[in-house]
Amino acid sequence: MSQLDDVLAHIDADQPQALERLFDLLRMESISTDPAYAAECEKAADWLVEDLKSLGFEATRHDTPGRPMVVAHSGGSGKHLLFYGHYDVQPVDPLELWTRPPFEPMIEDTPHGQVIRARGASDDKGQLMTFLEACRAWKAVTGALPANITILFEGEEESGSPSLIPFLEAHAEELKAELALVCDTGMLDRDTPAIATRLRGMLGEQITVKAASKDLHSGAFGGPAANPIRVLAKILAGLHDTEGRVTLPGFYDGVADLPAEIKAQWDALNFDGEAFLGEVGLKVPAGEQGYSALEQIWSRPTLEFNGIIGGYTGEGFKTVLPAQASAKVSMRLVSQQDPMTLRAALRAYVESCLPADVTVEYKPHGGSMATELPTDTPEFTAAQAALTEEWATEAVFSGMGGSIPIVGHFRKILGMNSLMVGFGLDDDQIHSPNEKYELRSFHKGTRSWARILEALAKA
Known part of the structure; x- marks a missing residue:
């Protein structure tokens, strides 16, 4: 077996412990918009600092005028990567629409398989923990990480990131890397991984x-x-x-008009706009006429x-x-x-x-402003191949209807592009009651990051 095979086997065997660690983080009520939860945000930041230290990172909590930032460095040689995620979550209102307490995570059976049900399960605690668990597996199996990794965890993403730009400007030299990795994105569908290259x-x-x-x-x-x-x-x-x-x-x-070649790629995805709306009880696209539902979401x-x-x-x-x-x-x-x-x-x-x-x-x-990223670099090609290998379905370059301002800030302030890979699904109900994260997304997301880290180190 190769080193990567051993790492993937370790991830599989360690799933129960990985879930316990995620559940510990999900129990923290780190709502950044409400000052009443400031202590819970600090608690989550401190938990992440200690977890990163257990992985051999040099980790520090940085207090800001708002909620803390967490910065960690693995040290070592090789390609320098900056991983970004956020530990703060949306408010839970209206509480009466939740089927269980939002900060008491549990595994729940659904028609699509088992899910992790809790506020922050998908946005963004479950997502960021897929990366940490991949790092944990590499360290456990090989004693080292495939690359030199810096980590930035924010605590105000859900409240407009008022402290982020000043923090990036003040710590630019410490945070600069060859490429940023951003996990706050999703899959095209349950079986098709995606690398987001367009953000509104x-x-x-x-x-x-x-x-x-x-x-x-x-x-x-x-x-x-x-x-x-x-x-x-x-x-x-x-x-x-x-x-x-x-x-x-x-x-x-x-x-700008959508380039013909991009439109052709998107048309080939056979995105069913009616089925997409049908998942939420709707039938007819109500947006700008003359554009498909996918174009409306990704490019209009x-x-x-x-x-x-x-x-x-x-x-x-x-x-x-x-x-x-x-x-x-x-x-x-x-x-x-x-x-x-x-x-x-x-x-x-x-x-x-x-x-x-x-x-x-x-x-x-x-x-x-909106962001468009290049897809013809060795790093994007390597990450696409790694995702395709894990999911046995070709990874696609996609757009995103949402906005991730940090990607533009990384480009403007730190001078680097971002690789946006995540494993959330459209029906994860982020920002809504009964948020969930597929257990399969958590498991295979961790395996995906393990593969991507090796691929990027060799790119």
């Missing part, structure tokens, strides 16, 4: 429309008084036409409404005209769309729609 950018904006100085009785003031909900609803409704296109002036500036920009707040929302009925109403608006960006230009355009549009006696306030959230 992200822009968020909370819009709060204000009118009267206090809530008003709708019988006494309904009619003559401006209603912020009505004003806001009209503003939001005007941002799309009947064909699903965004009407915001300048929105499509910088949006969107403007969506993620939350609307205003007036009385409790049980029963309260006839009130609210003093204010808010909407959370997000844009997924592609090609060369500039987030700051689009933020200004959105604000200008909103203000052009305001009637008398109505004002507006804004709260920005994030702003990153």
Whole structure:
């Protein structure tokens, strides 16, 4: 048997212990958006530091104005790789929709096989632990890692990463490597591994429309008084036409057409848009007409409404005209769309729609451009071959509908590209109640990283 064969056999035999380690991390309520969970975030960071030290890394917790960063170095020679993941998780609301406590992980049987059910199981604790378990196996079998590895674990990814750019700039020399490895991605389907090469950018904006100085009785003031909900609803409704296109002036500036060869590759994947929507109880694509569901997700920009707040929302009925109403608006960006230009355009549009006696306030959230990565490098070729060998299905180069700003930051601040490999699935319910991670994804994901590390070391 080769060294790699021995490493893979060790991973197989060590699965029960690997799951226990993952469950220990999943039990920590590391919700970064809520200050009430700050201690839990610190606890998770400290746990990772100790686990990395047990693998022979020189690991340190770095406190920031927000949640801690964890940085670790393996030392040694060979290709220098930087692995990135995040240990923070989304809030669990609405709690009543969970079938079990979100921070009490368990193995559950489903029609598709066994899954790990817990908040953070897929996004991103289960994913980052696949890499650590691959490192653990290499160390256990050979006493060394195939490459010189630096690790960066963030604790604010789910809350906009406010400390990330200053931290990268301050620690640039320490973190620079030949290639970054990012695990916060997924498979094309349960049997087809993928390397993500396109990421949409992200822009968020909370819009709060204000009118009267206090809530008003709708019988006494309904009619003559401006209603912020009505004003806001009209503003939001005007941002799309009947064909699903965004009407915001300048929105499509910088949006490039999909190259014919890329479109041909994607068409060959035979992605079933109806089946994709059918998994969540829908049937007909509702986005920009003239583009397939896959193109809409991977290569077209969107403007969506993620939350609307205003007036009385409790049980029963309260006839009130609210003093204010808010909407959370997000844009997924592609090609060369500039987030700051689009933020200004959105604000200008909103203000052009305001009637008398109505004002507006804004709260920005994030702003990153889209990223496209090269696929013709030896590292990408080697990783694709390693994934194909493990899954016995050819690994594909895919796009992603989501946004991973760290990839752009790595390129801009640290001057390196990223290899994005993960084993999440579309139905993992990340950010939603009852999040899960397939047991098969955890096991074969660990084996995949073991293969990729060897392949990259030789590339």
